[in-house]
Amino acid sequence: MKKYLIFCVIAVFLLSTFPKYKLAAEDGLNEKEYLMAALWQQTSSEYRALCYQAFNVARDRIHMDIIKEWPKPRAVIIDLDETVIFNAKYNATGVIREQEYPKEFYEWIASGDATPIPGAVEFLEFIDEEGYTIFYVTNRRDECTDITLQQILDLELPQANREHLLMRGTDHTKQGRRDKVNEDYAVILYIGDNCVDFLGDYYSGSIEERKNLTDSVQAEWGRKFIILPNPMHGSWKKALYHGVVERLSGEESLKHKASLLEVIE
Numbered sequence: 001m002k003k004y005l006i007f008c009v010i011a012v013f014l015l016s017t018f019p020k021y022k023l024a025a026e027d028g029l030n031e032k033e034y035l036m037a038a039l040w041q042q043t044s045s046e047y048r049a050l051c052y053q054a055f056n057v058a059r060d061r062i063h064m065d066i067i068k069e070w071p072k073p074r075a076v077i078i079d080l081d082e083t084v085i086f087n088a089k090y091n092a093t094g095v096i097r098e099q100e101y102p103k104e105f106y107e108w109i110a111s112g113d114a115t116p117i118p119g120a121v122e123f124l125e126f127i128d129e130e131g132y133t134i135f136y137v138t139n140r141r142d143e144c145t146d147i148t149l150q151q152i153l154d155l156e157l158p159q160a161n162r163e164h165l166l167m168r169g170t171d172h173t174k175q176g177r178r179d180k181v182n183e184d185y186a187v188i189l190y191i192g193d194n195c196v197d198f199l200g201d202y203y204s205g206s207i208e209e210r211k212n213l214t215d216s217v218q219a220e221w222g223r224k225f226i227i228l229p230n231p232m233h234g235s236w237k238k239a240l241y242h243g244v245v246e247r248l249s250g251e252e253s254l255k256h257k258a259s260l261l262e263v264i265e
């Protein structure tokens with residue numbers, strides 16, 4: 001009887017912990033919830049098609065702009081990561097194993113392994129030939145200015161020099177740099193993969209606030225604002241934790257994110 005009782009206790013204990021063991025086995029993948037996003041970015045034709053679509057729309061907008069008169073020289077403000085520079089390999093590595101940020105991101109930049117986003121270089125060469133000034137406005141930290149400059153030179157992007165590369169500094173929302181460019185230029189297009197590439201208010205907004213902001217500038221999308229797809233990272237991920245003050249464990253974070261899904265009752 002005693003042996004049977006011990007057996008039952010052990011069996012109940014093992015059964016109760018089984019899901020945890022199962023989860024631990026799956027945890028071989030870091031950030032496993034990004035697996036599908038990384039696969040979509042790296043393997044889908046849909047991703048590539050959306051990139052081409054964005055730059056085709058941008059080119060059409062420039063064709064419409066060329067015939068106009070402006071009191072200031074014309075400029076295009078464009079982001080770098082996931083807008084001009086394809087970091088899918090670096091992003092996918094983060095799914096498989098933990099990465100040390102920013103050290104490994106800087107190593108990735110310096111490796112020269114990144115490729116351009118489909119359609120980006122052709123578009124930039126086109127506007128360069130048409131006499132538009134290009135400003136690369138990135139939120140990469142200032143400490144990686146040199147390797148970023150080297151990277152855009154290696155990718156043979158037009159106007160790749162210090163004057164046209166605007167690093168983050170303390171301007172997290174990018175609005176300060178946009179305002180500065182607007183003082184001297186007529187900015188015809190803003191191109192990016194993150195809503196912060198268009199308006200600073202996106203930086204710390206809640207999910208609802210960001211959606212409302214998007215609706216309030218509905219007429220700008222595909223006209224003055226050209227957006228590229230990025231399911232891996234961006235200020236939208238920060239918005240998932242808007243109003244969350246406590247630090248969440250991995251499992252709590254997963255539950256919190258799942259709780260944000262709207263599902264059929």
Ligand SMILES: [Mg+2]
Nearest residue numbers: 079081082193
């Ligand atoms: Mg970006």
